[in-house]
Amino acid sequence: xxxxxxxxxxxxxxxxxxxxxxxxxxxxxxxxxxxxxxxxxxxxxxxxxxxxxxxxxxxxxxxxxxxxxxxxxxxxxxxxxxxxxxxxxxxxxxxxxxxxxxxxxxxxxxxxxxxxxxxxxxxxxxxxxxxxxxxxxxxxxxxxxxxxxxxxxxxxxxxxxxxxxxxxxxxxxxxxxxxxxxxxxxxxxxxxxxxxxxxxxxxxxxxxxxxxxxxxxxxxxxxxxxxxxxxxxxxxxxxxxxxxxxxxxx
Amino acid sequence: xxxxxxxxxxxxxxxxxxxxxxxxxxxxxxxxxxxxxxxxxxxxxxxxxxxxxxxxxxxxxxxxxxxxxxxxxxxxxxxxxxxxxxxxxxxxxxxxxxxxxxxxxxxxxxxxxxxxxxxxxxxxx
Numbered sequence: 001x002x003x004x005x006x007x008x009x010x011x012x013x014x015x016x017x018x019x020x021x022x023x024x025x026x027x028x029x030x031x032x033x034x035x036x037x038x039x040x041x042x043x044x045x046x047x048x049x050x051x052x053x054x055x056x057x058x059x060x061x062x063x064x065x066x067x068x069x070x071x072x073x074x075x076x077x078x079x080x081x082x083x084x085x086x087x088x089x090x091x092x093x094x095x096x097x098x099x100x101x102x103x104x105x106x107x108x109x110x111x112x113x114x115x116x117x118x119x120x121x122x123x124x125x126x127x128x129x130x131x132x133x134x135x136x137x138x139x140x141x142x143x144x145x146x147x148x149x150x151x152x153x154x155x156x157x158x159x160x161x162x163x164x165x166x167x168x169x170x171x172x173x174x175x176x177x178x179x180x181x182x183x184x185x186x187x188x189x190x191x192x193x194x195x196x197x198x199x200x201x202x203x204x205x206x207x208x209x210x211x212x213x214x215x216x217x218x219x220x221x222x223x224x225x226x227x228x229x230x231x232x233x234x235x236x237x238x239x240x241x242x243x244x245x246x247x248x249x250x
Numbered sequence: 251x252x253x254x255x256x257x258x259x260x261x262x263x264x265x266x267x268x269x270x271x272x273x274x275x276x277x278x279x280x281x282x283x284x285x286x287x288x289x290x291x292x293x294x295x296x297x298x299x300x301x302x303x304x305x306x307x308x309x310x311x312x313x314x315x316x317x318x319x320x321x322x323x324x325x326x327x328x329x330x331x332x333x334x335x336x337x338x339x340x341x342x343x344x345x346x347x348x349x350x351x352x353x354x355x356x357x358x359x360x361x362x363x364x365x366x367x368x369x370x371x372x373x374x375x
Contacts, residue, residue: 054307054314055289076288076314098375100283100313161313165261166302 012223018044021071026236038092075160078140083182110215114207153189258367284310323354
């Protein structure tokens with residue numbers, strides 16, 4: 001199905017209240033699977049939780065505090081302790097971001113511009129080759145490498161992507177920008193290193209919308225989940241993302 | 251040079267058919283775009299695959315991508331050594347890095363010959 005004329009050239013913007021891990025991952029998968037056009041969802045985590053990369057081994061996280069909610073993402077990469085952060089999920093057709101490497105550059109450059117505009121002046125993209133992936137580093141933020149968004153304190157933005165070709169070619173790009181240093185990953189950088197005030201998160205969300213729409217050459221449009229997206233998210237939240245067999249699939 | 255005796259999906263899987271069995275892998279184009287590969291999940295021998303549906307997943311440093319089957323049928327062989335030797339995909343994507351063999355009952359109507367696939371890759375950039 002072709003995008004409607006109204007959707008073409010627009011970026012749906014969904015600003016969501018913090019939600020639990022299963023719901024967050026379910027909504028992102030729904031936007032990937034049945035969403036149309038491009039959508040940027042901004043959200044948070046309540047309660048705070050750990051997300052594992054799609055291929056990570058559950059057994060490698062047996063040392064986490066027992067009360068820590070854990071969810072498996074559809075996207076790859078390392079685990080993230082989602083505490084106080086601004087999380088984004090960009091879903092779109094691959095025609096908008098055809099090459100994986102270029103898509104990271106475009107989105108990370110946009111994120112750096114957003115961070116700098118809210119006062120995180122030392123945020124920048126590291127040059128050189130990407131960091132080596134797991135199993136050496138189980139945490140996404142542990143070993144910054146080329147292409148990562150960092151400050152001198154460490155990695156500030158964790159990113160991961162999923163690409164599908166069926167039922168339609170689509171991309172899900174996850175990003176987590178740390179506001180305050182989480183207890184399980186104290187080695188990360190945080191926006192609070194320079195902006196600890198209460199307005200920082202809202203300003204950063206606005207800046208991300210502005211910079212992503214600019215980078216993607218789209219116009220922002222406030223949006224909510226469609227009935228189809230909500231129905232799928234509800235089913236996935238109750239099913240896959242609370243299912244121990246999916247969480248422990250590796 | 252891509253093999254002329256293979257057929258290709260736009261999602262970059264290749265398929266070589268011999269005696270009712272389809273050998274399936276991913277193309278050099280897919281490998282070059284995925285860059286540094288990390289993990290590969292393949293189905294078990296004896297499992298079923300369906301045209302157009304995912305039969306496995308591959309993770310590079312930056313993205314997880316699904317692998318789509320050009321045929322329906324039973325998986326009769328799996329390249330078990332490939333997940334531990336992902337460098338084969340860059341060196342011999344159409345040879346040593348085959349992924350699965352399927353005794354098929356149906357083929358995708360959307361498979362491309364090598365000329366059409368070359369053109370598709372060129373258009374994707």
